[in-house]
Amino acid sequence: MADGAGRTGTIHTPHGDIDTPAFVPVGTKATVKAVLPETMADLGAQAVLANAYHLYLQPGPDIVDEAGGLGAFMNWPGPTFTDSGGFQVLSLGSGFRKVLAMDTERHRADDIVAPGKDRLARVDDDGVTFTSHLDGSTHRFTPEVSMGIQHRLGADIIFAFDELTTLVNTREYQQRSVQRTHEWAIRCLVEHRRLTAAAPDRPAQALFGVVQGAQYEDLRRAATRGLVGIGNEAGPAQGCEFDGYGIGGALEKQNLATIIGWVVDELPEDKPRHLLGISEPDDLFAAVAAGADTFDCVSPSRVARNAAIYSADGRYNITGARYRRDFTPLDPECDCHTCAHYTRAYIHHLFKAKEILSATLCTIHNERFIVRLVDRIRTSIGAGDFAELREETLGRYYSKSS
Ligand SMILES: [Zn+2]
Incomplete structure (x- = not known):
């Protein structure tokens, strides 16, 4: 496409269809704060997105699973999404805030720690060790752990575990991070396939890969091509493919459409494209024009509580x-x-x-x-x-x- 006029489509899930482009409200802890799920349906929300990190810490994925999955637990009969927890383990876990990603003065390159705070999240090639923002306890997320949690939460659309980077990370770090996210994507696909096969009676969950690469065109394009072609690589994920793609990571507002354009250029036409974390009207138009289909953001409810x-x-x-x-x-x-x-x-x-x-x-x-x-x-x-x-x-x- 790339004709700058957007595209329409339908995402089919076991809990109903989503007509796209669509905005997906965020219910971080399995609730859109202060509003009944029935009211969210009345106001036209087609789906809601909850957060794997928060639900893992509280009440625990086993409880959501016993309730019959995220939708049943929160009395939301429609389609659901969960994000992988990657963003939160690295942002909340370390005390690092996404907005600070723009604030290059206050951070040293590649250092994911807020000023004056201890380093609370550590990334290695196998996963992330982090400290709970609730009680200070230590936890570890790996691609397999994230898939296990998201399978127990049972949302219709789930995301591969990826590494959050910021605009202040060096290019060299971004490059390493894209490679790490690619290796994690392979492990997510393999674990997703294993968990899906082990529970054939459960509603099918769709797994979206997440494209990183920050503001670098070559990294974004290579990351996208890598995820799209993963099933053709010799290795454990041979024959696997993602059901859709998320566009994540550090996005400067002025480059939003350009970056989405690079990624969309490399993506197949027939898979949904989700943009993580936008809801400003100009960003929504820009993202749709560039070819994105769905969007989630906590802002409409967060700013509402601040009048x-x-x-x-x-x-x-x-x-x-x-x-x-x-x-x-x-x-x-x-x-x-x-x-x-x-x-x-x-x-x-x-x-x-x-x-x-x-x-x-x-x-x-x-x-x-x-x-x-x-x-x-x-x-x-x-x-x-x-x-x-x-x-x-x-x-x-x-x-x-x-
Ligand atoms: Zn109104």
Whole structure:
């Protein structure tokens, strides 16, 4: 494709179909914070993504498994995703935050440790040893451990265990890391095949490989070709292939579309492409135009709890004094439950009074805003007016800062 106008499709899972492009809300600990799963379905979420690292530490994958898997455990009947835990063991485990990846002043190259903190995660060629952010206990993730956890969690779409790098890692380190992630991808495929064969009665899980390579074109392309061609290599994963691909790692906003473009160039047409961790409107349009199909991000709910509201005219903070007597909805053009029944003045009051209902109402609105935006993008691709929607939507969204 690469015609810059995006593509539409359908991902089939044992728990239903996902029409793409689609935004996948994040329920890190098997809950989209403050919102009922039923409400997430009502607001149009087609799938949810939970986090293998968090569910491994609490309550433990064995408990989720006994409950009948992630969807049954959390009363979400639709499709589910889990990420591999790779990002969290290296970010939470070490106290390193992704946002700091842009902050080159505060980190030494190749040193995954936050300033003033002990080094809490160690990567070697076999896996990662890390310290729990909950109780300080020591744990180890390897590709096989991640596959075992994700099989017990039972999500429809799971991800290969990969190494998180940052933009401050040296090129030499990125190169080594891409090779390591490739070796881990082979081990993930082999273990996934073994676990799948050992439990033939369970719903089939799709395994996505994760493309790393940071901001380097040659590394991104080589990493992608390597993952796509893995089944042709002589070795333990011969004959195996990934069911889809995730695009991960350090992505600078200004290079997002370019990097996705390199990766998509090397990917097969007939496999889904998931972009990990984006939800800003301009990023969503750029990613769809470059050929990505699904996206997950924790931002709509995280910022909602901090009173940041998405609207057609941009993002604003509802705690501002100007909203005290504003009896209009959060976004007059929104069709969500919150906007149909509640006012800015009421939600402003809830935040000022520190009432937890503020989180619920704002999360419903923000999740609906992003889900609906991506739904409209999907419709526009079908109708042939993606470019018009992009120009109109972003022109308005970024026209003023309120
Ligand atoms: Zn709304």
